[in-house]
Amino acid sequence: MYTKKQIEKYERTKYTRELERFLNRIVKYVSTKEFSEDEFSEYVDEIFKPFEEIKKVMLNSKYFKELEKFVEFGANLPYQELSTNEIQKVVQYKANQLQKVKRVKNFNKSKHKGKYHE
DSSP states (O other): OOOHHHHHHHHHHHHHHHHHHHHHHHHHHHHHSOOOHHHHHHHHHHHHTHHHHSOOOOOOOHHHHHHHHHHHHHHHGGGSOOOHHHHHHHHHHHHHHHHHHHHHTTSOOHHHHHHHOO
16 A cells, blocks of 8 residues: 555646646647637647646745646636737747746855855
């Protein structure tokens, strides 16, 4: 049998992978092809379906919290009064902002800069 901690890790991993999968799919869709508002709505409904089956997990990382907000925003995007060009710009802008948040954790903390690199 699995321990409670292993089950929580599995659920968290599955949830975070699905969040990132949604981000990647929607960004690729809007950047690679021309689409109508109806096609976009159908596509978003299709890629959002796995979230209905997955248990929502509490996340601590700032990146994953922002990613959750993006997924909620992306799921509601077809119901807003935006043209396809506006949808494309908004999705790409928000995805770029998410990448900035993700990259922040790769930098050294200021307390470590003076010790080794002077």
